[in-house]
Amino acid sequence: MEGELVTPGRLLALGALFGSLLFANPVAAEEDWGVDLQVYGWLPTLETKSSGKESEISRQDVIENLDMGLMAAVRARKGKWSLVSDFIYFDLEDDDGQPVFLGTDLGKLGMEAWVITPSIGYTMYADDKQHVVLYAGARYIWLEVNLDFDFGAPLPPGSRKDSDSASNLDAIVGVRGEYALSDKWYFPYSINGGAGQSDSTWEARAGLGYRFNTFDAILGWRYLTWDFGNDKSPEDLTVNGPMFGAIFHW
Secondary structure, three states, X not given: OEOXXXXXXXXXXXXXXXXXXXXXXXXXXXXXXXXXXXXXXXXXXXXXXXXXXXXXXXXXXXXXXXXXXXXXXXXXXEOOEEEEEEEEEEEEEEOOOEEEEOOEEEEEEEEEEEEEEEEEEEEEEEOOOEEEEEEEXXXXXXXXXXXEEEXXXXXXXXXXXXXXXXXXXXXXXXXXXXXXXXXXEEEEEEEEEEEEOOOEEEEEEEEEEXXXXXXXXXXXXXXXXXXXXXXXXXXXXXXXXXXXXXXXXX
């Protein structure tokens, strides 16, 4: 990954101009503006590859070491057009302490990340059963890793802290939509891919939705991956796992 080019705060301000929801309801026929807010949880595994070595943070490790997480999406819609932004923030910290090599322990491992995905979409097809939206936008990732090392015999006692951060910005294009299974149940889906500062990035998600009177409940699976390139560290990052949430409409 290259040096940080855009701060998460600036991306949040940009993303807030968009609004959307990846798991959307059929586009409104009227020309008035409408807004949907999705609040969701995601319980993934994190897989990385650095210098040819693969490592994994399991789903259980994520649950046990999550200090803070924020996952939400907002959509602003008018007619066939929609403005979308999806926000992911997490802060993981593991202070159990693990031996690294002779006399040295990894006292604390911390990882903090933002993933922000704004896009604009246009409904290509819609009927009573389904609608299909073509969209284009960007995916931004900012990642910071903090390491605390503790030294002991046979080395001189002491400690050392290392920290590194980087960011990547990529353009993406994709298709999303939903298919009605009944008046209440529906199947939402999305797939996108692109490149930029990464060699490639792509995402796929699908699930099952149920419409209540005032909100929708969503259960699904999300797969998100980057190939940053062999000259960067990490070379690859994959975030993969189940998600669940609620969608509110205005």
